Amino acid sequence: MKPIQYALLMIDFQNDFCLKGGYGDQCAGLDWVNPVIPRAKALLEGARAYGVPVIHTREGYASDLSDCPPLRIERSEKAGAKYGSEGPMGRLMIRGEYGNQIIEELAPIEGELQYDKNSYGAFATTTIDEDLKALGVTDLVFAGVTADICVHTTLREATDRGYNCLYVRDAISTLNPYIRKAAEEMIRQEGGIWGEVVDSEAIIEIWAKLKASE
Template sequence: MITVPAQPFPHSFDPAHVALLCIDFQRDFVEPGGFGESLGNDVSRLRTAVGPTRAVLAAFRERGWPVIHTREGHRPDLTDLFPAKRDRGNPSLRIGEEGPMGRLLVRGSKGHDIVPELAPLPGEVVVDKPGKGSFYATDLETVLRARSITSLVVTGVTTEVCVQSTVREANDRGFEALILSDCTGSYFPEFHESALAMFAAQGAIVGWVATSTDLLGAIDSSPVPAKDM
């Protein structure tokens, strides 16, 4: 077992049953010209999560621990896009319309891609989802159970929307979640802090919260498995 200093108390996980979940690190949310910016947000605020997540991603890859990426987006014909989602707010562009990186939040467009710094490697699972939660209308639960995963280390954007939706879904399905505060981010700093507080409230009612430094320090003592010759 590996024990990580965390809030509200240390969190332990079995490295044989853990996976890293990288939620929606897509150009559409993190880079200028995408869906996030069309809503009037300062997308640079999400960039702070990329570097720490890259370090955690490297540690998982070095040890051969599973990594799962998610992407929010819709079919090119938009048959999986509810009007209730499409028509919210007053963005400069709506989902499916043409932007600087192609059609916003549409699978196959440049904006739908994960940022290069965190791009999936061959063999890493990529889950395409039409909603905010990573379990809704996807096979994520099947993938996790097929690999006997019981614990998730969670990174991604945004903290109070797709990350929070996913962690609550995971909790209801019996998975334990360690959310990394510096590997998650929001366009609204106060929402980020509030979401983290809600995760750990009432004795980790939704999950545990730690930093990437906490996690990496804890797993540094875990031996790297020998590679097959």
């Protein structure tokens, strides 16, 4: 049996989703995301301490929005935070703006893979699949925002490509608490059709034991 090789996937922990004035704040405030950032940080520090590869993603679009589907722009306006509109951290969801950068607490360090995507799923518009395969990754540990959109889309893409997905429920959130719970429950259906729901502490403990056994 192929040995397990973990990687930590940090999905879209961007200023636009996590800080005041960004897309997430304009849509629903920040109470939905603030509690998961410390657990995501602990997970990130654990991965770094135990030699687990770390991958970061950012959703963002060209300054002229030429790579953003018109329906997505229309729907973001209905949500109350139109893509490309001016905000306190620059234009919302535009690559290169401060709002598009990953929050300071979870910022990538040298050697960690980073992907900019103009899609909800990370596999659709990046080379992440090829890069994970080159690393020998079998099991993807998920942290990120938002649970029902970018996290679930990427998780489903990964499942279709044969990765075992571990959904870290205390390091993942979305704007609506009922949808957040539903996103967890969907993982468990049909014998765990989309993977496993886990806590950050349990994953860090697994990594620690693997490191100790080397």
